[in-house]
Amino acid sequence: MRRRVVLTGWFSFADGEATAGDVLALRRVEEVLDAAGIDHDTVWSPGFRPDALHLDAVRPYRYTELVFVCGPLHGPQVADLHRRFAHCLRTAVGTSVIDPESAAVTGFHRLLPRDGPALDSVRDLSARAPDAGARPVVGVILTHGQQEYAQRRRHDAVAALTTRWLLGKDCARLELDTRLDIHDWRLCATPAQLDSVLARLDLVVTDRLHGLVLALRAGVPALVIDPVEGGAKVSAQARACGWPALVAAEKLDVPRLERWWDWCLTSGRVSARQIRAEFLEGTARDGADALVAMMTGHSEPGAGRPGRLLGSGPQS
Known part of the structure; x- marks a missing residue:
């Protein structure tokens, strides 16, 4: 029978999980098998790779060897592989040995562990996995609130379409919130902390006014969706900042x-850096300038539209 290897791991079980380390370890094993000219198939959990080869569909008689990659050697799921692939030469590589006497461990013919009792530690397989290249790091800042817009709200539909689309993008997604909290470790406690996160991103996807402004303040481009039908503060702020990457809720689609x-x-990227430079120069007037001018009685004709609005009430 022609030599053929089936690659398994915790990423293969229906109720298992695929961690980044496990998958990188697998890539390292696939790399060395390919270099050696050894045919192999990888078994995936249907929950992680629905269209791949799954354990239920594997025909054990097609294989001469089984290799279990990464993770701890313990439990009935690992032990069951020995029964299903009883005719195969079975090897575990890059694994942790918890109990050397367990059936999950003793069922293997060959062990190449990374750690275990009375064993020297070996560098994890993921350390030498092939480099697949960097992906864009994308901050996602969305809101489901803003009830003040009443019937014009399209927030839920915007979030649903946007997140579904993002799921298919090959990028590293980072859910962020502009809300500060000194008690929740998952949230930033100061604006400087959030600024530091934003500055390290490649892109921000947001339907929030401050998601837009703070991204540009960090020199990071923002893909902005106005979640209010007809446009509201997000669209107004995009115009004020001269930022074109804006999609209206009623026109939101994948293209x-x-x-x-x-x-x-x-x-x-260039446009965002230019706007950041404009912010830092501080040459464009804002509401704070108008406020001081109003409070000191030095308002200039036509200056500070917010000042005229605030000053339009009854006079004492």
């Missing part, structure tokens, strides 16, 4: 998201 995604990760 528009894709177009602005591509722009943000190319030309948008």
Whole structure:
């Protein structure tokens, strides 16, 4: 029978899990088998890779060897592999040995563990896994609130379409919140902490006004969706900042998201840095300038539209 290897791990079990370390360890094993010209198939959990080869569909008689990659050697799921692939030469590589006498361990013909009782520790397989290259790091800042917009709210539909689309993008997604909290370790406690996170991103996807402004303040392009039908503060702020990557709730679709995604990760990088520089220069007037002018009685004709609005009430 022609030599053929079936690769398994905790990423193979229906109720198992695929960690980044496990998958990188697998990639390292696949790399060395390919280099050696050894045919192999990988078994995946249907919950992680629905269209891949699953244990239920594996025909054990097609294989001469089984290799179990990474993770701890324990439990009935690992032990059951010895029964199902009883005719195969079975090897465990890059694994942790908890109990050397357990059936999960003793069922293997060969062990190449990374650690265990009375064993020297060996560097994990993930350390030498092939480098697949960097992916964009994307901060996602969405809101389900803003009830003040009543019937014009499209927040839930915007979030649903946007997150479903993001799920298919090959990027590292980081859910963020502009809300500060000194008690919740998952949230930033100061604006400086959030600024530090934003500055390390490649892109921000947001339907929040401050998601837009704080991204540009950090020099990071923002793909912005206004979740209010007809446009509201998000659209107004995009105009005020001169930022074009804006999609209206009623026009939100995948082609528009894709177009602005591509722009943000190319030309948008330069535009975001230019706007950050403008922010730092502080040459554009804002409400604070108008406030001081109003309070000191030095309002200039036509200056500070917010000042005129605030000053339009009854006079004492």
